[in-house]
Amino acid sequence: MMFAQDALEAYLKLPHKHYNTGWVLSQVGKTYFELVDYLEADRAFSLARRVSPYSLEGMDIYSTVLYKDHETALKNFHRAVYVALEEFDNGIKSYQSALRIDSRHYKSLYGLGMVYLHQEKFEFAEHHFRLAFSVNPCSSIIMSYLGTALHALKRSNEALEMTERAISADRKNPLPMYQKANILVSLDCFENAPEVLEELKEYAPRESSIYALMGMIYKRCNMHDKAMLHFGLALDLKPSAADVATIKAAMEKLHVPDEIEDSF
């Protein structure tokens, strides 16, 4: 399942008679799941169920895919992540016990990386993301967070390199693009960052953080009108109360030079 793309291609080459069996369709569903393509995963699993309704193969993952309301599912999932991250010690324990059973359980390695990232233990975070990355070298999400850890460690060139790898690993994943813009801003590369963000806007036009970050960049470049425009757009997209406070404060202090570094 690690080389999900290769696996998928192999499955798709199978003759119809073999492809349309419950087992293969379930594997295809699992593969799409690993590739973060939940719609295709749903399709494959539902076909698998039609072909062999009594097979349990992959049904655990199908149940994860089957939240019809994607947004609600995400919300529930995020709530679970919060609990895991806020109870650091418990989180660490459960990941470690999973790793005792399977030392290559990359989701636990990644989970530990996330906990350490939240605790601002960036060396530990980097170490665990690297382990996760060595087990699963195809996950754009893991690469992206490895980039985050490197960025936090102020190893900007390595961070940028890893972020670029994350971008090419999955063109549909917008996060490393956003992170690239973040890193560029922290390196004072103000010319290139807006370009990256403009591209992201097309992909996720309702993503408030893109406009907010653009506002910050234009503010830093003393382009006040553009900054105001983007802050306004960011606010229209209903950011969290904490972000509303940050954005309004930035608007208020538009003409006061700020230390954007502080916030990154």
Add this chain to the structure above:
Amino acid sequence: MATESSEGEEEGKLTGGSPVLSVDEDLREMGKKAAWSVSSCKPGNGVSSLRDDNLETYWQSDGAQPHLVNVQFQKKVKLQLVALYIDFKLDESYTPSKVSIRAGDGFHNLKEIRSVELVKPTGWVYVSLSGNDPRDTFVSTFMLQIAVLSNHLNGRDTHVRQIKVYGPRPNLIPHQLFQFTSTEFNTYAFVR
């Protein structure tokens, strides 16, 4: 907002009280990260009774007014809401009537940021720390002090059954300035 759900709030007067604690999803309880202390207490009704999630137990002061609850954090935190469980039906003259909420770096520079009058509430009452300006949504502070200035029916000592303090949830994705709002971004935010 939780503050709006508590009945009959006008000009710092809080009446009613809700039987069930209900707080905005964006908020998280911050009190567990703090050191709690009180100005005085009756043996067996100490500071732990304020934090035991048990509405049957209560803190009872044992000294001169004002009665103080001190909440000290290790680092500066953002706070937005204080929830108190008060029970006039059971506690009568022990029920706080005037409460002042103060913030500061430590005991030496506490300043009042809110004052409320409680009118015979039974249940959870919510005191928002937010100002009218969105930039003043939170209070950034090392310490919060909840001071009971007076009780109903001129009671001397006070009973408070629970106190919770809330602040905004931190960004789920560390080291990033803004939180994501779109499904496109959130889909990729975590390995599942």
